[in-house]
Amino acid sequence: ISSSLSLVRSHDEYQKTADWLMSQTRHRPQVAIICGSGLGMLADTLKCQDSFAYSDIPGFPQSTVQGHAGRLVFGELKGKTCVCMQGRFHMYEGHSLCKTTFPVRVFKLLGVETLIVTNAAGSLADSLQPGDIMIIKDHVNFPGLVGLNPLSGPNDDKFGPRFPAMSGCYDKGLRCLALDIAKQLGVASLMQEGVYAMVGGPNFETIAEARLLHRLGVDAVGMSTAPEVVVATHCGLRVFGLSLITNKVVKSYEDSESVNHEGVLEVGRLRSHTVQQLVTELISRMEINNNNTINTAV
Ligand SMILES: O=P(O)(O)O[C@H]1O[C@H](CO)[C@@H](O)[C@H]1O
Secondary structure, eight states: OHHHHTTOOOHHHHHHHHHHHHHHOSBOOSEEEEOOTTOGGGGGGOEEEEEEEGGGSTTOOOOOSTTOOOEEEEEEETTEEEEEEESOOOGGGTOOHHHHTHHHHHHHHHTOOEEEEEEEEEEOSTTOOTTOEEEEEEEEEHHHHTTOOTTOSSOOTTTOOSSOOOTTOSOHHHHHHHHHHHHHHTOGGGEEEEEEEEOOOSSOOOHHHHHHHHHTTOOEEESSSHHHHHHHHHTTOEEEEEEEEEEEOOOOTTOOOOOOHHHHHHHHHHTHHHHHHHHHHHHHHSOOSOOOOBOTTO
């Protein structure tokens, strides 16, 4: 914990990255999307793209996980300006939590109002099958509960309060809208709301851990998302989250199946079209209050 505190970023560092991006693209995004494992194709829907390798963006961390390309893509989608992270950062890659959430505050400084987080997750709920899509209603941030929190360290009042509320951090209006869209697209049978839990990873769960999570009321488990949502909520972003269920978490000693990352990525490929349709419609129909779109001076 003490080593993560020394890695806290200053407001200037976020601002420098935001200023650099604003000097390189005319897009001024209203919506940011973080692509989960195998879900990088969400960026393909953006028109008039400007894209940047993470390695070229000052201050940006680097992706190290297969299925996370490491590219930031700006573009237009159904009249809204978006920025999409093709590749997120995980705590298990050895990044501090400040680093894993660095882009979220940069998005805030770019004028983003709404954050869409997506992830691949294993299901604990019997009602969730591989290929289903869970709208995240709430999360359990296991690392956060024991003090591994991206907001640890001195609070930056310019971003938000010392003690931010987290009840209601997944916007109810957007959740209802997504369920409505699922009905219209004829995929309502694949979708339900549920509770996501973040564990540290990188190993998948033991059977005893899976049983514990199930008893605690967790519907799906993964190794990301919660820190991004905590930082986004702290700085006042509206959040929508979805988990693509890529596998069932093994809960029985009689079960000989086991999960692997290639299988996780494969389900992402199989469901890419549906996830793309849902996110596109959601962005198209969501209301945005700011008119941040394009800067003609760049
Ligand atoms: O949460 P995302 O980035 O979608 O990735 C999930 O998939 C990976 C395991 O296959 C882990 O990183 C887990 O968190």
